[in-house]
Amino acid sequence: MPRDPRRTRPGGSRVLRKLVSHRAAMLGALIVSLVMLASIFAPWLAPQDPLALDPGRRLLPPVWMPGGSWAFPLGTDHVGRDLLSRLLYGSRISMLVGLCAVSISATIGILLGLISGFYGGPVERIILWMADVQIAFPFYLLVISIVAAVGTGFGTIIIVFGVAGWVIYARLVRGTVLALRGREFVEAAQALGGSSIRIVLRHVLPNVLTPVIILATLRVASVIVWESGLSFLGLSVPPPTPTWGRMLSDGRAYLANAWWTATFPGLAIMVTVLGVNMLGDGLRDALDPRLELSGK
């Protein structure tokens, strides 16, 4: 998996060509871009105010069903809010939490992984112990117990997911560094008197980034799923901000007579996560087909 950066690191254009010819990856990229655009332009795209409630128009069906209207293309929820507008605004929470949390986790993980892999010794043992302890908590329970202790909120959710997710990156980076440490180009740099920090930044980090990018992409999908689960339980960003998970949990009570209230948010989560996963799988196929990311 690790290689001499100058010789075999796949060139940008070749990777891009491989990615473009990967049909599933392209479909994934398309889905992800659409969701991103939807979240950025939600205020302009939304036909209604996502928070405006009106008991007079509660549980209106989607436009193609009898009783539906173009004013509420996907119908309304149990208090008369427009589902489409809420879905568009809800994508902001999912995307932002996913991207920000993964950036935090990856940064912490890369740092601790590099330190433990390159320096070894007691520092490495302490970092590995921290990783083991954290992995001993089922991730979801860890997040729930932190949220229970410090409360919810947009920033809190991002930080909790970000901080709790570092282990998998650290392990990946450490493994790569260990494999690199004995390689000629690193030893050569050491023999030439390069400082440790310089060696890590110039020679080790570039080799570590490829697997981390693949992992991070796939983890965005996981974080979106986890956030929707927390929302579903009522432990994520508090109301009235629309989130897909809470829309789903609100709609659950009306499954029998208003299926759309739960179905559309569920589909939104599923399609978004599917898109991110397809993009991630494609990136792996194009960049590093042998990368093993199963389990934690």
Add this chain to the structure above:
Amino acid sequence: MRRHLLTVSVHLVSVALGVSILSFVFMHLSGDPVMLMLPPDASRQQVEDLRERMGFNDPIPLQYLRFLSGAVRGDFGISLRHQQPAMGIILERLPATLELAFAGMGIALAVAVPFGILSALRRGSTLDYCVMGGALLGLSMPNFWVGIVGILVFSVKLRLLPTAGRGSWAQLILPGLALGSYLMALIARLTRSGMLEVISQDYVRTARAKGLSEAVIVVRHALRNALIPLVTVVGLQMGELLGGAVVIETVFAWPGVGRLILQAVFQRDYPLVQAAVFILAMIFVGANLCVDLMYRYLDPRIRHA
């Protein structure tokens, strides 16, 4: 083997210590428990008395040691809400959660392993595409969404399965399926890639050259080696199942620890939350110890290393 057992035990104890520290820290992050235990109009004197009596004025390390010595004896304090020892409440609910977790894992294995094998043996076929597409879908659907779709289809429309509760086998199917859906997708993928790797190996070719039937080759020679990596993943995913139980138990009104934790979170019953999380974490650590030992048993290359 004996030496290995010792190393693993030391590791286990150090991890357990870490878990206890983390649990203790969370308990302290959650603010002043005394304020939650007294009525809002309690006087300063009452607050101070309770604080002294509960030992909250002692130095933090001493409080931690007290928590630890309690935890070792299975004493996690009194649930603020139920006014009973937290441990007892949790133990009462634990069988339901374990039942759900095993159902999820059982359903996942029973479906995913055969399909993963077929997928690998017929690589590139329509079946392969369907299985891998289904797996991708499974990895992308939150478990509670699987549960809700299941209720919509099998309970509301077809009226085949009950929507909630625990007791009969029928009530176990939907929650088990929902909880195991992610794991099912993961196992199908891993079984397929494991099989693909193994069937191109020399010893499988030898077996073919000997004229063994395809079924014997798959079951006797390929499968065993293809499944070894699965053991680790299944162990690690046990934690995801226990965590996922919080959501699935809520969807299906399943009377387990997950729902208990959630209720405790909303009632700000911190001793109960921390005790439950601590116990589930220790179960997870124990499960991984079992996996580690099983791994050694299954793979002679490690056993004799």
